[in-house]
Amino acid sequence: MSIKTDISFDLDHDMHLAGADIAFTDEDNNLIQRLKIRLQFLLGEWFLDNTVGIPYTQEIFKAKMNLQDIYTIFRDEIKNTEGVEKIEELEVTSDPGARGLKVNFSVNGGQTGSVEVQI
Numbered sequence: 712m713s714i715k716t717d718i719s720f721d722l723d724h725d726m727h728l729a730g731a732d733i734a735f736t737d738e739d740n741n742l743i744q745r746l747k748i749r750l751q752f753l754l755g756e757w758f759l760d761n762t763v764g765i766p767y768t769q770e771i772f773k774a775k776m777n778l779q780d781i782y783t784i785f786r787d788e789i790k791n792t793e794g795v796e797k798i799e800e801l802e803v804t805s806d807p808g809a810r811g812l813k814v815n816f817s818v819n820g821g822q823t824g825s826v827e828v829q830i
Contacts, residue, residue, distance in 0.1 A: 718736075720744060742822060743823070753767055765785075770784065802816070811827065813827045
């Protein structure tokens, strides 16, 4: 089953409205939106399955986390998202003092997205 469309969210993660109607994503934007949601999802955040999510506090923001391990975590999460055929680019930059991280990615022929997370 392939997900083709979903409710569209704006940059503040609120439902995007088109006039008085709820806006929906197109097929390309849907994949990027789903990736952004997955990459912002904290491990243990969902009460129905606390094994789902990115281990930001458990692994990524540890004092001596290996950068290659961080790339592996994000690469695996992106690769395991339905609709991703190929990761073309992945860049992770961090600001350890602010406990922040920015992930830029490109998948499937140039669909790009960016996620910023601060813990």
